[in-house]
Amino acid sequence: MGVSPWQASFRWRRWRGGLPWLLLVAALGLVRWSKGAGFADAYALLSRPFWPGSAQREWIQSGIQLEQQSKLRLLEQDNQRLRGLLALGQASGSGRISAAVISRTPKGWWQQLELGKGRLHGIAQGDAVMGPGGLLGRIQSVTPATARVQLLTAPGSRVGVWIPRTKRHGLLVGVGTSRPQLEFLDKNPYAVPGDLVSISPASTLLPASLPVGVIQKVDDRAVPAPRAAVQLIAAPEAIDWVQVQIR
Missing domain, CATH: 2.40.10.340 (Rod shape-determining protein MreC, domain 1)
Incomplete structure (x- = not known):
C-alpha cells in the first residue's frame, strides 16, 4: 500500500520540526569537540577592529614605560657594578x-x-x-x-x-x-x-x-x-x- 499525500506531508512537517534540535545538538557537539576554538576565533575576528580600546591602550603604554624604567634601572646597577670591578682591578698591588x-x-x-x-x-x-x-x-x-x-x-x-x-x-x-x-x-x-x-x-x-x-x-x-x-x-x-x- 502506498503512502498517502497526507501521511507524506505529516512526516515532512515532523522531520522539519525536529531539524532545529538536530542542528543545535550538532553545534553543541562541535563546540565540545573543538573546545570553543571556533567561537574564540570568530570573536577575535569580529572584535579586532575595536581593539585596543582607550583603556587597553593606556595599559599597554604603562607596561612599556615600566619595562623601559626597569631596563634603565638594571643598566645603572650593572654600570655601578662594573665601575666597582674596574676600581678593584686597578687597586691591585701592594701585596x-x-x-x-x-x-x-x-x-x-x-x-x-x-x-x-x-x-x-x-x-x-x-x-x-x-x-x-x-x-x-x-x-x-x-x-x-x-x-x-x-x-x-x-x-x-x-x-x-x-x-x-x-x-x-x-x-x-x-x-x-x-x-x-x-x-x-x-x-x-x-x-x-x-x-x-x-x-x-x-x-x-x-x-x-x-x-x-x-x-x-x-x-x-x-x-x-x-x-x-x-x-x-x-x-x-x-x-x-x-x-x-x-x-
Missing part, C-alpha cells in the same frame, strides 16, 4: 691579588666561594679576602689554580674584631645567614647601631683595622655577654671579584 669568583653553590651560598687563582699566583691558606669596602673572609684551602674562601657568614667562622669608637673587642661569628653575630667580650660594650666594626689591632691572623661591617642591632640581654647583628660592608651575595691580601 694584593685580584681574583674572579668562578663558582658557588646554592647550599653553601653564605659559606664559601671559589676563586679562579691559587697557589701558582701566590695565594696561600689563611690569606684575607676582601670585596668592595671590606673583609669577606679567609682562604680556607688552595690548589695550584683555584682557592676556596670561607666567608665571614659561614658557620664556624670566628674572627677577632673590635669597635674603634669604644675600643671594645669581640668575636665575629658566622651563623649561616647574611648577618654574622658579634659576641662581645665585655659585659658593657657601649655599642650602638651604626658603629663601625673592624679587625682587631691585636689580630695576628688578619691585617689589623680592616673594615668589616656596621652594627645593625644590639642584644643587651644576651648571656654571658651582649651580642650584635652586623651588616657586612662587602655583601657576599653580590660578589663577582675579590682581592686577596697575600702575606
Whole structure:
C-alpha cells in the first residue's frame, strides 16, 4: 500500500520540526569537540577592529614605560657594578691579588666561594679576602689554580674584631645567614647601631683595622655577654671579584 499525500506531508512537517534540535545538538557537539576554538576565533575576528580600546591602550603604554624604567634601572646597577670591578682591578698591588669568583653553590651560598687563582699566583691558606669596602673572609684551602674562601657568614667562622669608637673587642661569628653575630667580650660594650666594626689591632691572623661591617642591632640581654647583628660592608651575595691580601 502506498503512502498517502497526507501521511507524506505529516512526516515532512515532523522531520522539519525536529531539524532545529538536530542542528543545535550538532553545534553543541562541535563546540565540545573543538573546545570553543571556533567561537574564540570568530570573536577575535569580529572584535579586532575595536581593539585596543582607550583603556587597553593606556595599559599597554604603562607596561612599556615600566619595562623601559626597569631596563634603565638594571643598566645603572650593572654600570655601578662594573665601575666597582674596574676600581678593584686597578687597586691591585701592594701585596694584593685580584681574583674572579668562578663558582658557588646554592647550599653553601653564605659559606664559601671559589676563586679562579691559587697557589701558582701566590695565594696561600689563611690569606684575607676582601670585596668592595671590606673583609669577606679567609682562604680556607688552595690548589695550584683555584682557592676556596670561607666567608665571614659561614658557620664556624670566628674572627677577632673590635669597635674603634669604644675600643671594645669581640668575636665575629658566622651563623649561616647574611648577618654574622658579634659576641662581645665585655659585659658593657657601649655599642650602638651604626658603629663601625673592624679587625682587631691585636689580630695576628688578619691585617689589623680592616673594615668589616656596621652594627645593625644590639642584644643587651644576651648571656654571658651582649651580642650584635652586623651588616657586612662587602655583601657576599653580590660578589663577582675579590682581592686577596697575600702575606
